[in-house]
Amino acid sequence: MRFRSGIAIDLGTVNTLVYVAGRGIVIDEPTAIAISRETGHVLSVGQAADALTGKEPHGVDVVHPLRGGVIADLDATVAMLQTFVRRVRVRRRLAKTIAVVCMPVEATVVEQRSVLAAVASLRPRCVVQLVEEPVAAAAGSGFDLLAGSGAFVVDIGGGTTDIAVLAGGHLVRARSLRLGGDAMDDAVAKAVKNEYGLLIGRNAARNLKMTLGLADGVLTEAEVVGVDAAGRTPRTERVSASVVSAAIEPAVGSIVATVREMLSDIPPNLAEEVVRSKIRLSGGGALLPGLAYRVEAEADIATMVVEDPLRSVIRGAAQLLEMGTGDAG
Numbered sequence: 604m605r606f607r608s609g610i611a612i613d614l615g616t617v618n619t620l621v622y623v624a625g626r627g628i629v630i631d632e633p634t635a636i637a638i639s640r641e642t643g644h645v646l647s648v649g650q651a652a653d654a655l656t657g658k659e660p661h662g663v664d665v666v667h668p669l670r671g672g673v674i675a676d677l678d679a680t681v682a683m684l685q686t687f688v689r690r691v692r693v694r695r696r697l698a699k700t701i702a703v704v705c706m707p708v709e710a711t712v713v714e715q716r717s718v719l720a721a722v723a724s725l726r727p728r729c730v731v732q733l734v735e736e737p738v739a740a741a742a743g744s745g746f747d748l749l750a751g752s753g754a755f756v757v758d759i760g761g762g763t764t765d766i767a768v769l770a771g772g773h774l775v776r777a778r779s780l781r782l783g784g785d786a787m788d789d790a791v792a793k794a795v796k797n798e799y800g801l802l803i804g805r806n807a808a809r810n811l812k813m814t815l816g817l818a819d820g821v822l823t824e825a826e827v828v829g830v831d832a833a834g835r836t837p838r839t840e841r842v843s844a845s846v847v848s849a850a851i852e853p854a855v856g857s858i859v860a861t862v863r864e865m866l867s868d869i870p871p872n873l874a875e876e877v878v879r880s881k882i883r884l885s886g887g888g889a890l891l892p893g894l895a896y897r898v899e900a901e902a903d904i905a906t907m908v909v910e911d912p913l914r915s916v917i918r919g920a921a922q923l924l925e926m927g928t929g930d931a932g
């Protein structure tokens with residue numbers, strides 16, 4: 604059976620994507636909302652709100668309502684989703700609507716409830732199905748889940764890294780690390796402050812990470828603009844690739860160690876299929892320069908970055924929606 608009136612939501616720590624059956628992906632924006640401090644009114648959401656991050660505009664609170672893959676501020680999340688959905692005019696009045704929503708594997712019951720509450724506020728009568736993020740990531744990474752074959756997927760988001768072995772659409776082993784791209788950005792900002800005495804924002808730190816990554820590329824340094832920690836005036840600095848790679852190493856090391864741990868515990872009947880289908884890296888963190896090479900070298904199994912990894916979870920959620928799969932919430 605195919606659902607013609609459903610929506611799928613990938614409510615991520617950094618990016619929120621919404622897919623509407625029959626229309627495709629209608630929202631792909633940063634998970635952010637700007638609220639007037641005086642009136643409490645929503646001033647902007649998504650890209651426009653995120654662009655104000657750390658710039659300290661008067662009277663405006665910029666909120667990133669998710670942390671570590673889960674909702675930290677329910678009211679802000681609901682307001683953001685409502686503004687998105689109103690903007691793209693998703694019809695509210697559909698009799699039988701299914702909403703497929705992605706969650707990290709180790710989300711607690713309380714965390715699951717807050718997502719259910721957020722979605723229910725959008726569509727009070729719809730049936731909400733929670734799907735574990737790595738299941739959606741695997742479906743959106745080109746594995747044929749219906750065939751029942753083995754899959755190994757690593758979804759590196761902004762707040763969580765989900766590492767999972769699947770057989771068909773079923774999780775066999777899964778771990779969720781509460782770290783991802785955001786932790787790497789914070790580590791880069793801290794290292795730049797320590798090494799160069801320069802204060803930089805999260806976006807500047809993110810750009811350094813995306814440009815230099817694990818320092819295996821041709822670039823040995825990159826330019827960044829920040830504020831001098833002592834003089835408090837703007838300054839430009841060339842940051843060495845080795846400073847950035849050393850800063851992100853703890854997060855990368857944890858991810859790689861967990862991949863190895865999970866491989867050492869793989870059911871023998873799945874081993875061949877996992878090796879043949881490769882370790883697949885999804886989520887925005889999969890694009891970190893040098894990461895696929897590092898995972899492949901340490902796991903000793905071919906590793907690939909899936910196509911358009913920032914959208915693999917929503918692609919998979921859309922497939923699951925159309926297949927009518929998921930646990931009813």
Ligand SMILES: Nc1ncnc2c1ncn2[C@@H]1O[C@H](COP(=O)(O)OP(=O)(O)OP(=O)(O)O)[C@@H](O)[C@H]1O
Pocket residue numbers: 614615616617618619671672673759760761762763764783784785809812813885886887888889890891892912913
């Ligand atoms: N080219 C790149 N190199 C390194 N990291 C990148 C690159 N592009 C995006 N990222 C990182 O990917 C992360 C966002 O990925 P994604 O949208 O998959 O996360 P999310 O789904 O919002 O988070 P989560 O699943 O943890 O809730 C950010 O931390 C961002 O810095």
Ligand SMILES: [Mg+2]
Pocket residue numbers: 613615616736760761886916
């Ligand atoms: Mg995600």
